[in-house]
Amino acid sequence: MLPSYLTISAALIAMGVEVAAYWSPLRKAVPLAQPGDHVCQQIAPFREPVIISTTVLAHHRIYYVACGDILKLFTCTVRRPVYRAAYKTEIRSGYKVRRVCCPGHTLKGTMCHPCSTGYYGINCDFRCPQLCLQGDHGTCRPMDGQCTCMPGYHGVTCDEECPSGRYGPGCTSFCQCPQGATCNSMTGACLCNPSSRNVHCLQATQLPSGGAVTTSHMSVFCLLLPCLLIRLLINLDGCCGALYALCHWNK
Known part of the structure; x- marks a missing residue:
């Protein structure tokens, strides 16, 4: 039985050999307020009531002042406006940015929790495709539900080993071995x-x-x-x- 990909990768990295990366999900809850790959920004429209204050004419106040009008017996009437505060409600709309848990996580309280095995998407609302769950060498990406094969494997259910001469994630890397040797399909x-x-x-x-x-x-x-x-x-x-x-x- 060959060692796991992580075990082999650790050994190769320790010896300075470059190893292709393989996606691995974060398996712990992280606070929404903490910046990181689990937090996304969402631009969402909003409509909300806004109270606006203004001033309106309440009434006129009458004053009597001395004046030179003999017909008014030297007493004139002056009207001065008196204003008061008034309030009205308007509906204001626009867009705002808010912090949300990225796809592949669900919000529980103030924490972003990774999706449980077999689920993916926003709030982990969707079940992974059954085909992806049938193989032993693949995993369902919790972000989008895509079936991701472990290095060294490919196919719909990730049960096909890389063809001869290829290795790594997606079998996209070419072996660089001496004549007469084959390479490990996971690490090369x-x-x-x-x-x-x-x-x-x-x-x-x-x-x-x-x-x-x-x-x-x-x-x-x-x-x-x-x-x-x-x-x-x-x-x-x-x-x-x-x-x-x-x-x-x-x-």
Whole structure:
């Protein structure tokens, strides 16, 4: 049984080998107020009542003042307007930006929770396509429900291994192995024949699971790095640690 993609990737990265990325969902709740990939901005129309204040004429106040009009007995009447505050309600419309949980999350209280397995979309309201759930090497992307295959696999249900000579996510990468060797469909690490004498080849005598491997079942790993370089990097007392396996020079 080969090690998982994450286990192999960790080993290769530790040795400086570039590994293609594979999408992995965030599996924890995050506050909506905390910036991150889980928070999206939504532009939404709004209509809301707005109270507007103004002034209106209430009445006129009458004053009597002295004047030079003899016909009015030198007393004139003056009217002065008196205003008061008035309020009216108007409906104002427009657009505003608000923070929402991105597709693939649902809001519970103030936290954005990832969709449960088998669900996707805004508020996780949709069930993943059944085809995507049938295979063992694929996952339903909670953002849009698309079936994403693990590196090394393709097909509608992600149950088809990459064709010979290709590897990685979507089987889009080409193997770069010595003649007579095939590559691991997940990582691109070369799987050499036991008879190979190439300096890149390493012979695994113990798999990452810890189970011993007999001579008749020995698999041979070869990386696109000389074993000597790996020995200098890892310093395992003359042994090469490739893919978390205990490796020796291929004789």
